[in-house]
Amino acid sequence: MTVREGITLQAESAPATAALEAARLVLARDLRLAFRRPGEILQPLVFFAIITTLFPLAITPELSQLRVVAPGVVWIAALLASLLALEFLYRDDSHDGTLEQYALSGQSLTWLLFAKTAAHWLLTGAPLAVIAPVAALALGVPVSSVPGIVASVAVGSIALSLLGAIGAALTLGVRRSGVLLSILTLPLAIPVLIFGASATQRAVNGSSIEAPLYLLAAIAVLGLTLAPVAAAAAVRISLE
Amino acid sequence: MAWTWFHRLGSPPYVYSLAARLTPWFAWPAAALILYGSYLGLAIAPEDYQQGDSYRIMYVHVPSAWMSLMVYTTMAIAAAVGLIWRMKVAHAVAASCAALGATFTFCTLVTGSIWGAPTWGTYWEWDPRLTFQLVLLFQFLGYSALRAAIEDPQRADRVTAVLAVVGVVNVPIIHYSVEWWNSLHQTASVMKLGKPSMPPEMLVPLLVMALGFTFLFAALLLTRLRAEILSRERAASWIRDVVNA
Numbered sequence: 046m047t048v049r050e051g052i053t054l055q056a057e058s059a060p061a062t063a064a065l066e067a068a069r070l071v072l073a074r075d076l077r078l079a080f081r082r083p084g085e086i087l088q089p090l091v092f093f094a095i096i097t098t099l100f101p102l103a104i105t106p107e108l109s110q111l112r113v114v115a116p117g118v119v120w121i122a123a124l125l126a127s128l129l130a131l132e133f134l135y136r137d138d139s140h141d142g143t144l145e146q147y148a149l150s151g152q153s154l155t156w157l158l159f160a161k162t163a164a165h166w167l168l169t170g171a172p173l174a175v176i177a178p179v180a181a182l183a184l185g186v187p188v189s190s191v192p193g194i195v196a197s198v199a200v201g202s203i204a205l206s207l208l209g210a211i212g213a214a215l216t217l218g219v220r221r222s223g224v225l226l227s228i229l230t231l232p233l234a235i236p237v238l239i240f241g242a243s244a245t246q247r248a249v250n251g252s253s254i255e256a257p258l259y260l261l262a263a264i265a266v267l268g269l270t271l272a273p274v275a276a277a278a279a280v281r282i283s284l285e
Numbered sequence: 286m287a288w289t290w291f292h293r294l295g296s297p298p299y300v301y302s303l304a305a306r307l308t309p310w311f312a313w314p315a316a317a318l319i320l321y322g323s324y325l326g327l328a329i330a331p332e333d334y335q336q337g338d339s340y341r342i343m344y345v346h347v348p349s350a351w352m353s354l355m356v357y358t359t360m361a362i363a364a365a366v367g368l369i370w371r372m373k374v375a376h377a378v379a380a381s382c383a384a385l386g387a388t389f390t391f392c393t394l395v396t397g398s399i400w401g402a403p404t405w406g407t408y409w410e411w412d413p414r415l416t417f418q419l420v421l422l423f424q425f426l427g428y429s430a431l432r433a434a435i436e437d438p439q440r441a442d443r444v445t446a447v448l449a450v451v452g453v454v455n456v457p458i459i460h461y462s463v464e465w466w467n468s469l470h471q472t473a474s475v476m477k478l479g480k481p482s483m484p485p486e487m488l489v490p491l492l493v494m495a496l497g498f499t500f501l502f503a504a505l506l507l508t509r510l511r512a513e514i515l516s517r518e519r520a521a522s523w524i525r526d527v528v529n530a
Contacts, residue, residue, distance in 0.1 A: 215447060275451050
């Protein structure tokens with residue numbers, strides 16, 4: 046079933062079911078299109094790896110000293126890689142008019158953008174949560190901290206994807222919007238960075254990561270409920 | 286009937302003349318209050334038992350900080366009004382707030398830095414409140430950058446309005462940051478439940494300066510608003526009547 050046929054389900058089933066069905070189709074479409082160009086999925090991850098490589102070269106190769114800064118380095122690199130990947134979120138769909146079709150389709154644009162953000166997280170945030178511990182290990186953290194790092198980066202990257210979706214929607218029509226997108230998204234992402242780095246630091250020290258992890262989860266849930274609404278409003282304004 | 290005053294505020298020529306009439310009512314009291322508050326703060330208020338006379342920069346630092354938060358909130362409310370009721374004038378108010386808010390935030394950071402040097406021993410500290418105040422400055426600058434980057438003025442208004450509303454979450458974070466984190470910055474002495482923890486001889490100049498800064502913001506906002514309206518409505522016919530009058 047194509048996306049067009051899926052969107053016209055509205056007349057046949059209840060509106061809520063049709064919105065979820067349309068969202069599922071958009072998610073499947075985005076994932077399918079992304080896997081046709083695997084290079085684009087790998088680019089943010091390679092960027093992440095390069096950034097984490099720069100720090101030992103610039104600061105010191107001593108593992109004992111790198112261990113101290115490892116949580117912050119991993120999180121800043123994850124943040125920058127996420128920002129880089131955000132440009133791919135709406136770019137193709139806004140260029141070929143699919144985003145306008147979504148806005149005009151009569152389906153809930155909030156749910157469709159939520160599906161797009163979910164696909165984006167599956168393609169960038171989830172892989173980051175897998176290779177972040179590898180980078181941290183390279184910076185000298187103990188192996189026992191790996192589960193904590195995976196948990197904090199996984200939850201934090203959900204929040205980052207959602208906040209970034211708002212920023213990307215706001216800069217939709219702007220040319221060369223990369224730096225502007227970073228300027229707008231980074232202030233909103235700072236609490237995520239603070240709690241994420243705190244959770245990673247505690248994982249490295251061996252203490253419980255519960256407190257910052259719950260706060261990260263709270264930000265993620267707040268984003269899950271409100272960010273797609275704000276992004277949909279921003280997309281509608283940008284498409285006028 | 287009851288809401289006519291609100292709908293009249295949607296008319297640029299009405300707001301332009303209203304702003305022109307109101308500005309002196311804010312500007313002169315602002316000057317008087319700030320002069321009187323400075324005199325009270327510098328000459329009359331007693332020395333602090335720990336900091337001596339160097340605490341007196343509080344009389345500029347704290348009102349600037351309160352104003353920076355108030356200006357962002359004003360900007361967010363004006364942006365929300367513009368988005369919901371589609372009033373051009375509300376968007377003009379939000380646009381006028383941006384540069385004023387950035388200046389108040391910058392003054393807060395600079396005066397705080399000057400105060401920190403003798404008392405904390407450092408010009409800067411990566412303390413939660415200072416960091417989030419710096420983030421507020423970036424938010425004001427980001428708002429202006431986004432507005433400048435979009436060519437269509439109506440789209441620019443509405444997109445920056447969404448940004449302003451989304452960013453208002455930083456304002457309570459700044460205020461409560463000294464309670465939620467172990468902060469070097471002191472906790473709230475005035476804006477809290479219960480009595481202020483400052484003696485009245487020190488508190489009264491602070492309140493006078495705060496009121497003076499509020500009136501100053503109102504006067505500056507009204508002046509910038511008039512300039513903003515003139516710039517937006519430059520093709521309209523009522524402008525010619527105003528200019529020729």
